Amino acid sequence: MYDINKVRQDFPILSREVYGKPLIYLDNAATTQKPLCVLDAMREEYLNVNANVHRGVHYLSQQATDLHEAARETVRAFINAKSTSEVIFTRGTTEALNLVVSSFCDEFMKEGDEVIVSTMEHHSNIVPWQLQAAKKGICLKVIPINEKGEILMDEYEKLFTEKTKIVSVAHVSNVLGTINPVKEMIRIAHEHGVPFMLDGAQSTPHFSVDVQDLDCDFLAFSGHKMYGPTGVGVLYGKEDWLDRMPPYQGGGEMIDSVSFEKTTFEKLPFKFEAGTPDYVATHGLATAIKYMQDLGMDNIHAHEKMLTDYAMKRMKEIEDMRIFGEAEEKDAVVSFLVGNIHHLDMGTLLDRLGIAVRTGHHCAQPLMIRLGIQGTVRASFALYNTTEEIDTLVEGIKRVSKMF
């Protein structure tokens, strides 16, 4: 069913060497490699189609517009949104989150109102709220986690007050790999009459995310973490919310008519898409989504679950190993420290062995504070990784450990 050798051939970069060693790329939570079909699709569009979208009456513009809007439909089907009006193209997860924070706060939040986030959020789901806290006086309430890196559901429920206006939580932690019980969390938020924003940066690359099944109000994700190009991402929002929210940026594409006296805005989704979109990247993203769908999201998830379980088991064999994130529901990420070895030293020496991992706080400093550490080494897996690569990682960690 899942022919890993065939899959790897789709990613020529995986055959290269670094420092004379075969590359072992385990930094997929930061960004994934791109399959040939994505590169080919984008090259083909630049070679033969390129023209600005939604503007021209000419043939190329219409063809580029068709590709761009077909990409929107591919994304809609991928997340099972009701309508393409609910699919807004952004530069990535960060921009999608900022859009909602800014626009939602403008319309629906005032001084003293509260947003609930969790301890394990990425900075892009903390700092935009803090900017609004400074500007408008809104407050952040933080859901605590247990030692395994799981959200404390009882504490979550206790955070709701009559001032709670929205909940915004990561589907999967980029440090711990925890898959949060978001369906239940969304149900609870709705019970309190509060909408829920899901940061899907680390979930959409790994398993099916169905916005209607989850009933989330907003979902943000990035193309580059799911085999697509950089610079493109998606904000899904329920039409009812998006309709009531003001535009995030002003410019071309997002207006209906403009005069110095009065400007009216385009309908959804264009109201939130000011300026020329990266229409080649949206086509690339749609190609990446189709690539994943051809492999099968369930097959991808099963393969990566197998890799995660295998990595957890093998890494625990290493002396003085500390793994951060042992949630029952965990995906594609293993963060660790060995003895007193600094994460940067471990990462740098693994790199010399051809193994690419990420080190540091992973843009989740509040989580590092909670864990009482400055940073971790993080290995993160994708659909093209193998158990042999994990074996090499384990040998590499042992070798580095011996040096200290």
Ligand code: C6P
């Ligand atoms: N995490 C990582 O190495 P952007 O940069 O907009 O594509 O994604 C931001 C983002 C938001 N939420 C989560 C949970 C994320 O993991 C990320 C990106 C990368 O972990 C880069 S810091």
